[in-house]
Amino acid sequence: MSEAPSHEALTALAAEVLEVARERGDLIATAESCTGGLVSAALTSVPGSSDVFDRGFVTYSNTAKSEMLNVPFWLIEKHGAVSEEVARAMVGGALAHSNATMAVAITGIAGPGGGTADKPVGLVHFAAERRDVPTQHQRVEFGDVGRDEVRRLSVERALLMLRALA
Numbered sequence: 001m002s003e004a005p006s007h008e009a010l011t012a013l014a015a016e017v018l019e020v021a022r023e024r025g026d027l028i029a030t031a032e033s034c035t036g037g038l039v040s041a042a043l044t045s046v047p048g049s050s051d052v053f054d055r056g057f058v059t060y061s062n063t064a065k066s067e068m069l070n071v072p073f074w075l076i077e078k079h080g081a082v083s084e085e086v087a088r089a090m091v092g093g094a095l096a097h098s099n100a101t102m103a104v105a106i107t108g109i110a111g112p113g114g115g116t117a118d119k120p121v122g123l124v125h126f127a128a129e130r131r132d133v134p135t136q137h138q139r140v141e142f143g144d145v146g147r148d149e150v151r152r153l154s155v156e157r158a159l160l161m162l163r164a165l166a
Helices: 007-024 038-044 062-069 073-079 084-096 147-165
Strands: 028-032 053-058 102-108 123-130 133-141
Touching (some): 007 028, 007 038, 038 053, 038 147, 053 084, 062 073, 073 084, 084 102, 102 147
Antiparallel strands (some): 123 133
16 A cells, blocks of 8 residues: 655645546545544635635534435445445535535444444544445445554545546
8 A cells, every 4th residue: 555645745636636527627525533623724724715615514423424424324224334225325425415516425434442343443534525426335345554544545536536537
């Protein structure tokens, strides 16, 4: 697994995402769990981001996922919060509850605890969607590389998914 990107590298990538979205006339929303708002922070660290970044949802708890993004509790109970199904529901909820035309969602296990044999520490599910493009999903196992590393790698992956959509 590659080394997590620096703060400067994430800021540069966020600036690219914003510029491409700006050129297309897109607005961006985020729905974050294990990253706790770090994707939103990367995007808003770029001056002038307010004309492209609509809003970010930090939905760390299952209740927040349900209340803020309308992720059904039965879906969380059936598949777990860290699952493709929940990531897809989160990104759909972010689009439904914002003015954004594209969004990304992240749910995972950053560690150091919380992992299981089926869902190890470092497992992260991503979903990205444009209003006119089918939802994209990625399941990534970053490994037990440390909480901060998993979170930074997740921010990078989310930004790359947004850039690919724009």
